[in-house]
Amino acid sequence: MTAPIYPPMPEHSLVVLIGPSGTGKNTLANTWPASQVLSLDALREVVSNDAGTQDATGDAVAALHLLLEARMRRRLFTVIDSTSLMIGRVQASGEASVARVVHGVGARSGAVGIAAD
Secondary structure (H helix, E strand, O other): OOOOOOOOOOOOEEEEEOOOOOOOHHHHHOOOOHHHEEEHHHHHHHHHOOOOOHHHHHHHHHHHHHHHHHHHHOOOOEEEEOOHHHHHHHHHHHHHHHHHHHOOOOOOOOOOEEEEO
16 A cells, blocks of 8 residues: 655644545544544544444544644644534534634644645
8 A cells, every 4th residue: 555645734734534434534544643633433432432332422522622622722733533424513623623722722823724625
């Protein structure tokens, strides 16, 4: 398998991988270091012991929001691996976190870049 070639991305980017199951989101997410990836499936597993437990999604999104906000405050490159079903909740969480950072709530100086599909 050849290594993926990404378009140039700012160092301080938020990348959101969204799509139906089986389209390669997890495969692509696994090309980045695990510390940079926030996976909705992994967080569902953390809060319920089962990545497929859909009724744990609300708790998983809440955890994702807290982690995302902390990473944005630190201006860390972050990948969110989500599903198309959660696009609205994940997008709103990401936009709110980035907006707080850009507007100076716990932010360090500098711009925040967003790359989203």
